Structures are given as C-alpha cells and as structure tokens.
Amino acid sequence: MSTNPVPPGQPQPQPQPQPEQPASAPPTLATVALEAGVSRQTVSNALNAPELLRPDTLHRVQQAIEKLGYSPNRAARNLRTRSSHLVGLRVDPAVEDSANALMDRFVHSLVESTEVAGYHVLLFTAGGDHEATCPYDELLRSAAVDAFVVTDTFRGNPHASWLGSQGVPFVAFGRPWDDPAARHPWVDVDGRAGVALSVDHLVERGHSRIAWAGWQKGSFIGEDRRSGWVTRMHEHGLPTSRLSARGDDTLEFGSRAAHALLDVSPADRPTAFLCASDTVAMGVLRALDERGLRAGRDLAVVGFDDSIAAQVCSPALTSVRQPLEQVAVEVVRFLGDLLAHHPIPEPGCILAPTLSVRSTS
Amino acid sequence: MSTNPVPPGQPQPQPQPQPEQPASAPPTLATVALEAGVSRQTVSNALNAPELLRPDTLHRVQQAIEKLGYSPNRAARNLRTRSSHLVGLRVDPAVEDSANALMDRFVHSLVESTEVAGYHVLLFTAGGDHEATCPYDELLRSAAVDAFVVTDTFRGNPHASWLGSQGVPFVAFGRPWDDPAARHPWVDVDGRAGVALSVDHLVERGHSRIAWAGWQKGSFIGEDRRSGWVTRMHEHGLPTSRLSARGDDTLEFGSRAAHALLDVSPADRPTAFLCASDTVAMGVLRALDERGLRAGRDLAVVGFDDSIAAQVCSPALTSVRQPLEQVAVEVVRFLGDLLAHHPIPEPGCILAPTLSVRSTS
DNA sequence: CCGGTATCTTGGAACGATCCAGAGCGCCGT
DNA sequence: ACGGCGCTCTGGATCGTTCCAAGATACCGG
Numbered sequence: 001m002s003t004n005p006v007p008p009g010q011p012q013p014q015p016q017p018q019p020e021q022p023a024s025a026p027p028t029l030a031t032v033a034l035e036a037g038v039s040r041q042t043v044s045n046a047l048n049a050p051e052l053l054r055p056d057t058l059h060r061v062q063q064a065i066e067k068l069g070y071s072p073n074r075a076a077r078n079l080r081t082r083s084s085h086l087v088g089l090r091v092d093p094a095v096e097d098s099a100n101a102l103m104d105r106f107v108h109s110l111v112e113s114t115e116v117a118g119y120h121v122l123l124f125t126a127g128g129d130h131e132a133t134c135p136y137d138e139l140l141r142s143a144a145v146d147a148f149v150v151t152d153t154f155r156g157n158p159h160a161s162w163l164g165s166q167g168v169p170f171v172a173f174g175r176p177w178d179d180p181a182a183r184h185p186w187v188d189v190d191g192r193a194g195v196a197l198s199v200d201h202l203v204e205r206g207h208s209r210i211a212w213a214g215w216q217k218g219s220f221i222g223e224d225r226r227s228g229w230v231t232r233m234h235e236h237g238l239p240t241s242r243l244s245a246r247g248d249d250t251l252e253f254g255s256r257a258a259h260a261l262l263d264v265s266p267a268d269r270p271t272a273f274l275c276a277s278d279t280v281a282m283g284v285l286r287a288l289d290e291r292g293l294r295a296g297r298d299l300a301v302v303g304f305d306d307s308i309a310a311q312v313c314s315p316a317l318t319s320v321r322q323p324l325e326q327v328a329v330e331v332v333r334f335l336g337d338l339l340a341h342h343p344i345p346e347p348g349c350i351l352a353p354t355l356s357v358r359s360t361s
Numbered sequence: 362m363s364t365n366p367v368p369p370g371q372p373q374p375q376p377q378p379q380p381e382q383p384a385s386a387p388p389t390l391a392t393v394a395l396e397a398g399v400s401r402q403t404v405s406n407a408l409n410a411p412e413l414l415r416p417d418t419l420h421r422v423q424q425a426i427e428k429l430g431y432s433p434n435r436a437a438r439n440l441r442t443r444s445s446h447l448v449g450l451r452v453d454p455a456v457e458d459s460a461n462a463l464m465d466r467f468v469h470s471l472v473e474s475t476e477v478a479g480y481h482v483l484l485f486t487a488g489g490d491h492e493a494t495c496p497y498d499e500l501l502r503s504a505a506v507d508a509f510v511v512t513d514t515f516r517g518n519p520h521a522s523w524l525g526s527q528g529v530p531f532v533a534f535g536r537p538w539d540d541p542a543a544r545h546p547w548v549d550v551d552g553r554a555g556v557a558l559s560v561d562h563l564v565e566r567g568h569s570r571i572a573w574a575g576w577q578k579g580s581f582i583g584e585d586r587r588s589g590w591v592t593r594m595h596e597h598g599l600p601t602s603r604l605s606a607r608g609d610d611t612l613e614f615g616s617r618a619a620h621a622l623l624d625v626s627p628a629d630r631p632t633a634f635l636c637a638s639d640t641v642a643m644g645v646l647r648a649l650d651e652r653g654l655r656a657g658r659d660l661a662v663v664g665f666d667d668s669i670a671a672q673v674c675s676p677a678l679t680s681v682r683q684p685l686e687q688v689a690v691e692v693v694r695f696l697g698d699l700l701a702h703h704p705i706p707e708p709g710c711i712l713a714p715t716l717s718v719r720s721t722s
Numbered sequence: 723c724c725g726g727t728a729t730c731t732t733g734g735a736a737c738g739a740t741c742c743a744g745a746g747c748g749c750c751g752t
Numbered sequence: 753a754c755g756g757c758g759c760t761c762t763g764g765a766t767c768g769t770t771c772c773a774a775g776a777t778a779c780c781g782g
Contacts (some may be wrong), residue, residue, distance in 0.1 A: 107484070
C-alpha cells in the first residue's frame, strides 16, 4: 500500500486516509466502491435496488463486497433512513410458581419472524421503580426502536389504549377487550374455541359432569374462556350449575377449587376438570394427588397453554395449545404494514388453538 | 430568529430549515441549544459530561431538554461513537418436552442488568438453514451489536473457542471446559457443589443409598455434576457402585433409569435419586408413579435447574437452583470491562447454587 | 449524422450526534 | 497593568449511509 510519507514537522491538513487499510478498519461503501471501480451510490444501489444496475456492474460490485467482507453500517443507515429496524418487546419478571412459560415459545417465534422481515427484537424492562420516564416513550423518542410488540393485553391489561392514544406504533398480542374501537393491529387466540374443543374432547371420552376452574370475573380472558365452557356444555345439553369455581391464577386456587368441587355427594361430583390455565390445572392435579385420585383414570383434567410443565409432569396434562408460531407471523405481518404505512383494513386477527391430548384425559 | 430572506427566483443553495417546527419533527441537539441559548456542544456536554458545565448553564440546558422532551438520537450517537450499546443474545428454539426453561429467568435478569449499565439486549437466531453468513459475524460487522452473550457453552458446546479465535467480543455463561486457556470472560455455576449440597441434604434426611441419574460421558457439565455426587458420597463413606445410570437429557431416559435402578433386590435399591437435570428428574417421577411409589414418602428425588415444572408438579420437586440473577450481573460486569477495554485479570467467575427443598425429599 | 430518450452512474448534501482545537473571559500573582 | 492560567463555551469537521438532481453513456429513429 502506498505509504505516502509526509514531511515530518509539517502540519498536515489532510492526513490523506488511505482507503485500503489492512483489516483494522471495517470496510465502508467507499472502500467497496474503490475496489469495484464504481461510485458509492452504485454500491448502495447494488444492495438496495439491484434492478437499477447493469448485470455486469452488479456482479462486479457483489464480488467486491464478498471479497472485502463488507456489510453496511447499521448506525449510518438508521440515521439516514430514520428507522432502526428494531422492534421493542417488554419482558416481565418471570413469575415463580406459575406454569405460564409460553413466552419462551412466543419470543423465539417472534425473533424468527422478525428476522425474515429484516428486523430484530430488542428487549427492555418496565423500568423498575423510577417511573419518571416511560420506557416506551424513551425508546421511541430516541429512535431506538421503530415499533413495539405488546403482550400485556393478553392478560387483559388496558395498557394498550394508552399507547394507542400516544400515537405509538405497536402490534398487540391480545385483543383490546375493553376498547372494541381501538385502531391498533392485534392478534389473538380464540380461547373460547379452545375450551369448546376441550369440552368436545371430554364428551367424546364419555364425560358429562365437566367442571370449570377459572379466574375471577374481572378478567376478560377468563370470561372468554369460561364462555366456551358454558356455551358448549349447553349445546351438548349438559349441566353447568354447581360445577364452576373462580379464583386467582395460582396453584393454590386450583387445588382448593378441586377439593371444593369434589367435596359433594358422589352423584354431584364432576368427572372432569377444565381449567383456565395450566397453573390452575397443576393445582387441580395436586388436589387429586392428595385425595389419592389419579388423573386420567379416575378423573380427567384439561389445562390451557400447553406449558412445559404440562408436557413433563406425571401424568402428562392434556392442554389447549396456542399457535404461538402463527401468532408471531401475523404480528410481524401487521408490523410490516404498520411501518410501511400501508392501510390496515382489518386490524384484528383471531387464530384457532388446538388440543394437545395427553394422559390426563 | 434572523430570517435571512433570500431574493425570490434565485436558486437557494441552502433551504434554510427553520429549526422550530411545531412538533412533527423530534427535537435535536440544535433545537435544544437554541432553546437554551447555548451551542450544540454544550448541550451534548450537559448529557455526557455535566461536570464541565457551570451549574446555572447546566440547569438551563436541563430545563430546555425537559421542556422539549428531548432524547438523543441513538443512530447518530452510535454512528459517531462507533458503538451500538447493544449486546446480542442468541435464542434457540424452545425444546419441547424438556423442563429446561431457565432461559426465561436468565434473560430477564440479563435485560435488567444490561439496562443498568446503559445497554440493551438484542435477540437473534442461529440463522436457520442458510449458513452462508454467520449471524455473529454479520451483526458484528454491521456494528449492530457491540458484543455477545453466549450461553451455548453451558451445554458444553465448544462454540466459544471459535468466537474467541475470531476476536469477537463476548462473555460466556458457561466455562470453556475444553479449553482452559481461553481468554474470554465467563461466568458459571458450580454444578458440582450443587450436587454435593443435594447429597448432604439427602444424607441429613437419613438416606444412604443415593443413586445418580445423569448424562452420557461426553458432557462436561454432566461429568462435573456427577463428580459432585461421587466425591461427596465417598466423603460420607457411602457407596456409589451400581447406583449410577447415564443417558440422554430426556424424560424417557429418566424413567428408564429409575426402573432399571429399582429392578434389583430390595437391599440394593436406592432410596433417593439425584438427577443431572429437572427433565431427567421428571422422568424419574413418572417411573415412580408407574410403580405406585410416591416421591417424598417412599423415595426421595432431587432435580437440577429449579425449573418451573419442578415448582408446580405434584409432588413438587426438590431441585438445585442456579443463581441466574447473579450470573447476569457478573456477565454484565464483564461486558462493561470488555467494552471499556479494561484489563480483565481473572476471566472466570464461579457462583454457588442453592437448594430449593420441596416435597420430593 | 444528429437530437432525443431511456438507462446507468455520479458527486454533493443531509441525517444528528460527538471529537477536536481554539476562542472568550474571569482570576491570580507579580 | 499585564501575561498566564484554568474554566466554559463555541464552530467546524466527521462518522457511513441514503436522497437528490444532474451528468455520462448507449440506443434509436429520422
């Protein structure tokens, strides 16, 4: 490389940066352009609009890129295009003693789908104690992310409406239960249908006294799932009265509910339990265990979420499985439309769950 | 503001952008500087080196920042400082039928710790089929991330040495088992000590025939954990022969191992099982279930990882708990040193696990 | 042979922050 | 009173990319 010796002692206004450093400085557009004998813009076009180049030019540029191992600097690109190609996802503290680990599956699917669309997922937390700066606002204002994926609403959190009113671009996993007029895109799983599926399954197995162990009335999701039980039971001509328990989403409640529902005259006892979540179902299993009953033989139990715990516990729990991979794909599709400012005619998308049948039914 | 009117009809080389747009364009350094009556650089200093400013100037600038709701544009900052303030974390497909969901806990802790240090976590996948471009290389070359957190090694994957040889900055969760001379920082949990802890616990409970259900010989981690059993058993003067089984990290192996170890003469039967993972332990529990035995009453079982499944299954599984929150903190500490180019005298850090005692012991 | 058009390529400007060198200014000792 | 010093603050240059408008080239019919 022409070393270009400068006379010592003289102040050199332009240090004459030789564009072909050994390997220390990463290659830039200019480096590639020099190598391929074209201008910067042509290299840029080769990457962003290859159809504009003549085939032989394109080939030459691609070879130069390959040879130098060039990849465009994201910071510079982000600065120019005013977009970061990142989507923010808030991670909540993992709740202990809860079987709800569906986030794992969803997060992975989301990362995969976003990568296909040319994006990446950035994680952040609620921000702890100092509520001074809302992390959503902060990340958006500093252009750290282009949009958010919000999963709060899937527990019925009315967080989304605030974001919507602020003009924050986001896609929700979970329906805007409390605000049917919400304009933001969302994807959700039909919990009602999932429970109905479970009812059918249990009826097919010969059950007629099927109990519901679900959440308290405040929860939209809880009511949705429960309505699947009520409706489908009635469609089968089966009773629901005295077969329902409500409480928190805890093991302890599940256990208590099962004991209460079983502490009645033999004729009134349920022969199967439908649960609003795997956590509750695990509680029910514990109660059966305590009573010397065996799920799958003496009684049937069906959970909801198809968590890892459901898969590995003994006996393995039949559970409603959410199509999280599909959810992620749909979320990313909406994200793409949102960020491209495409009109979004139908902002909602409901997917059907399936039933993972295992030993407890 | 000096409007500097240009003669009409003349081509105006500088469109003279008025710096005070209504609210559509986000504020920049220049906007804030104008508002506070100082220069750009002074605003920059107010954020990055406040001690350089006179208190009253600082206050004025801070008020302007507050008033305009300014936060610095990350892309611009990243471009100038040649760092993204992001760390990459690869997420692997969630393995079904495995109790190993410790990633959830670790990821959250990691996100929290990195935020405290002024960083964020970016997720990416292995890249699927097309191995053409290694995602690590790609992300680093494009300056999308400053460094990586690698968790592969905690399953004994020799992936790390390749990264190290490439000069990729990263911190590993997991020891460089196969390369003690590795120079990269790492954090690990003392699995051997965790198992020794379990042995002590079981001995205290009166057990003397304590079996080991672990992984095949290839696994460094498996051997490490197993050595905790062997060593501590011998220290207690207890036998280990004919009390060990090896296989895959699956439910099925756990179940098979338990059956095999129990299918011997009563005097030779173990009264407790130590497992290399919760997955294996769940398999053991299933086997006991199948034999009409009850863990915690007839036999003791101890797992490893303190997964969610361990917490919610019935009976609840005693398990070795990795201090993932601490691991994350140490990882981030190393990251900070690494990125600040501080010398790292001792690149390794081993943390002690604890035992979560539950019903099965 | 020439002007016009479609195709391909080019250099300059801009994105918004930080680095750098130097300017203004108040304070001190002599 | 003055030079020197330290503390603040300023303006210009820069990071690497994409946008923009205009230049160069090739192809075509008249």
